[in-house]
Amino acid sequence: MKRFLKIFKVAFQSINKNRTRSLLTMLGIIIGVGAVIMTISAGEGATLQVQNQISGLGTNLLMIQTKSEHKAGINVRMGRPIDKKDFDMLQKNSVWMPQLSPLVAIGAQAIGPNGYMSTTVYGVSYDYFYITSREIELGSFFTEEDVKTAKKYCVIGETIREELFPGQDPVGRQIRIDKVPFTVVGLLKEEGTGGMGQDMDDIVVAPYTTIQNRLFGHQRGYNLIMASALSEDHIADAKIEATELLRESHKIKAGDEDDFEITTQIELQEITGNITGILTILLGAVASISLIVGGIGIMNIMLVSVTERTREIGTRLAIGARESDILTQFLIEAIVLSLVGGLLGIVFGIIGNQIIYKATDFFIPTAVYSILIGFGFSALVGVAFGYFPARKAAKLNPIDALRYE
Amino acid sequence: MPSKKVIETKKLSRIFKNGEIEVHALTDVDMVIEEGEFVAIMGASGSGKSTLLHIIGCLDRPTSGEYNLDDVRVNELDKNKLADVRNQKIGFIFQSYNLLSRTTALENVELPLIYDRTGQFSNTKELAKKALEQVGLADRIYHKTNELSGGQQQRVAIARALVNNPALILADEPTGNLDSKSSIDIADLFVQLNNKGKTIVMITHEPEIAQFAKRMIYLRDGRIISDKIIEDRSTKEFALKELEKPVTP
Ligand SMILES: Nc1ncnc2c1ncn2[C@@H]1O[C@H](COP(=O)(O)OP(=O)(O)OP(=O)(O)O)[C@@H](O)[C@H]1O
Ligand SMILES: [Mg+2]
Numbered sequence: 094m095k096r097f098l099k100i101f102k103v104a105f106q107s108i109n110k111n112r113t114r115s116l117l118t119m120l121g122i123i124i125g126v127g128a129v130i131m132t133i134s135a136g137e138g139a140t141l142q143v144q145n146q147i148s149g150l151g152t153n154l155l156m157i158q159t160k161s162e163h164k165a166g167i168n169v170r171m172g173r174p175i176d177k178k179d180f181d182m183l184q185k186n187s188v189w190m191p192q193l194s195p196l197v198a199i200g201a202q203a204i205g206p207n208g209y210m211s212t213t214v215y216g217v218s219y220d221y222f223y224i225t226s227r228e229i230e231l232g233s234f235f236t237e238e239d240v241k242t243a244k245k246y247c248v249i250g251e252t253i254r255e256e257l258f259p260g261q262d263p264v265g266r267q268i269r270i271d272k273v274p275f276t277v278v279g280l281l282k283e284e285g286t287g288g289m290g291q292d293m294d295d296i297v298v299a300p301y302t303t304i305q306n307r308l309f310g311h312q313r314g315y316n317l318i319m320a321s322a323l324s325e326d327h328i329a330d331a332k333i334e335a336t337e338l339l340r341e342s343h344k345i346k347a348g349d350e351d352d353f354e355i356t357t358q359i360e361l362q363e364i365t366g367n368i369t370g371i372l373t374i375l376l377g378a379v380a381s382i383s384l385i386v387g388g389i390g391i392m393n394i395m396l397v398s399v400t401e402r403t404r405e406i407g408t409r410l411a412i413g414a415r416e417s418d419i420l421t422q423f424l425i426e427a428i429v430l431s432l433v434g435g436l437l438g439i440v441f442g443i444i445g446n447q448i449i450y451k452a453t454d455f456f457i458p459t460a461v462y463s464i465l466i467g468f469g470f471s472a473l474v475g476v477a478f479g480y481f482p483a484r485k486a487a488k489l490n491p492i493d494a495l496r497y498e
Numbered sequence: 499m500p501s502k503k504v505i506e507t508k509k510l511s512r513i514f515k516n517g518e519i520e521v522h523a524l525t526d527v528d529m530v531i532e533e534g535e536f537v538a539i540m541g542a543s544g545s546g547k548s549t550l551l552h553i554i555g556c557l558d559r560p561t562s563g564e565y566n567l568d569d570v571r572v573n574e575l576d577k578n579k580l581a582d583v584r585n586q587k588i589g590f591i592f593q594s595y596n597l598l599s600r601t602t603a604l605e606n607v608e609l610p611l612i613y614d615r616t617g618q619f620s621n622t623k624e625l626a627k628k629a630l631e632q633v634g635l636a637d638r639i640y641h642k643t644n645e646l647s648g649g650q651q652q653r654v655a656i657a658r659a660l661v662n663n664p665a666l667i668l669a670d671e672p673t674g675n676l677d678s679k680s681s682i683d684i685a686d687l688f689v690q691l692n693n694k695g696k697t698i699v700m701i702t703h704e705p706e707i708a709q710f711a712k713r714m715i716y717l718r719d720g721r722i723i724s725d726k727i728i729e730d731r732s733t734k735e736f737a738l739k740e741l742e743k744p745v746t747p
Contacts, residue, residue: 106605492558
């Protein structure tokens with residue numbers, strides 16, 4: 094034990110005496126660990142954000158729409174549009190979908206007292222708020238009754254408020270959508286950027302009846318019907334039920350294809366999961382490169398000092414150090430440098446994540462496994478390049494180590 | 499008084515192989531050195547002096563032949579035992595010092611004690627200081643090696659060789675890099691150490707330094723060609739006086 098302490102002291106003196114080399118070695122480790130933490134965490138952050146927003150849509154969501162096909166890069170509707178008949182039929186017969194809402198969307202100009210902006214106006218029923226689990230910040234949603242009587246009420250998102258009512262309470266105020274005046278009854282709680290990068294707060298929501306009557310001037314098909322399944326476990330049941338009801342009502346013969354499409358939340362999540370998976374792999378590749386760069390840095394420092402260190406080992410052997418004494422010393426040196434460098438790298442990575450968060454509002458949770466990967470790899474490189482050349486030198490005859498060039 | 503054999507070699511040979519080329523650095527060296535001797539080894543460059551001293555110092559192994567140190571068969575020792583022998587029995591002084599850079603004189607001298615496994619040295623700093631005093635470097639103990647002159651560095655190396663109180667001191671051209679005055683000081687230091695009972699083997703190129711020893715072995719092409727007792731040993735005073743003599747034209 095006393096020997097070990099002595100060797101420990103020797104290792105520390107050696108680190109201290111070769112401060113430049115020690116610092117450069119640690120720098121390699123710091124960069125490696127920091128970069129890995131930052132890149133992997135960024136990937137994780139993106140995934141998390143997308144997942145949050147998708148589940149923010151309501152995890153039990155189903156979207157029923159007309160079948161479309163990609164033709165020459167554009168979506169072409171194949172079947173008859175989903176319409177009021179389908180909606181009423183589903184609402185009457187469905188067991189697994191307690192909430193249903195039509196959705197008609199229209200790009201329009203929203204004009205307020207202090208400005209105007211182009212946005213998307215969604216016409217929906219009251220159930221929409223439940224299905225998408227959006228919450229109200231100020232005022233209230235419009236009611237079932239308001240939908241029935243096609244009131245000119247609307248609820249707006251934060252982006253719209255900022256543009257049309259900067260710094261003001263919009264509730265009770267008037268806006269015009271394509272010349273039709275609407276009363277703002279509520280302001281939606283802010284939701285930020287959506288899974289596909291869209292602004293979830295750049296939105297005006299109004300009763301679908303009002304949109305159809307006032308903006309379209311006639312009744313026509315819906316863009317889609319949104320529904321929420323009874324629970325997450327019943328999404329599949331809900332999808333089967335909707336498929337059967339619609340096939341029956343559309344009089345589709347057995348064996349013929351559906352003329353509609355049902356997308357569930359889970360499927361959506363899988364699609365975006367794939368996208369963010371690719372993103373994570375990409376960032377992982379960047380991380381690996383920074384690891385390799387850091388590793389090469391460490392390797393260079395170690396290899397450059399091999400001559401000097403081999404002579405040092407020769408000197409120590411010549412005055413009676415055993416091979417194991419040398420190995421212990423170099424192992425301690427490598428471990429201490431990797432450990433200190435690794436810890437600084439972790440701090441560097443976490444601070445980096447914070448800085449990115451502060452600068453871009455893109456929250457990056459520091460992934461624990463990124464710390465483990467970065468730390469593990471750097472420690473491996475540090476120990477490998479610190480220890481193995483030393484081991485080779487310690488096996489030499491002292492005189493060969495002293496003569497090493 | 500029958501003296502004890504410290505070093506005994508029998509048919510000691512060392513062959514260096516560099517690919518196809520074989521260099522016979524030592525060939526059939528038979529040599530006995532007894533306790534308390536002070537031997538100077540001389541010979542032309544490349545005659546095998548260093549090779550012999552490295553083998554005696556357990557820094558290298560012979561290709562063939564036998565080497566006994568204090569009646570221990572060195573050939574049969576494993577690496578760890580060899581390290582212990584170097585640590586406990588031998589003080590080796592290199593021509594090129596081989597001190598640790600960026601390290602103080604004191605720390606350098608302390609080094610052999612750090613690797614000691616016998617546990618006989620309790621206050622290593624004190625011992626290192628004493629060794630440095632012995633070589634006249636008491637006022638330089640905290641200087642780093644690169645802040646010392648060549649002669650001072652060689653003294654640090656000598657102090658390092660003395661600190662663990664070895665019976666045998668081996669020196670490979672200890673005065674090779676020094677001026678005449680410093681060389682004489684070092685040679686005189688060896689005489690004093692020898693007077694205190696240390697066995698010393700010293701390689702040198704300079705006849706006037708060799709003259710401080712008691713016995714001279716001459717090597718040529720890896721073989722001993724002469725081995726004689728030095729009758730008229732030099733002293734510090736004599737050597738210094740010789741130094742002041744004008745160079746004869
Ligand atoms: N590691 C080695 N590999 C190959 N040949 C070597 C090696 N070491 C020594 N030699 C050769 O062995 C011979 C003896 O070398 P050695 O160093 O013992 O000579 P020396 O008498 O000490 O010479 P000098 O007075 O120049 O120091 C030389 O021919 C040298 O080239
Ligand atoms: Mg030599």
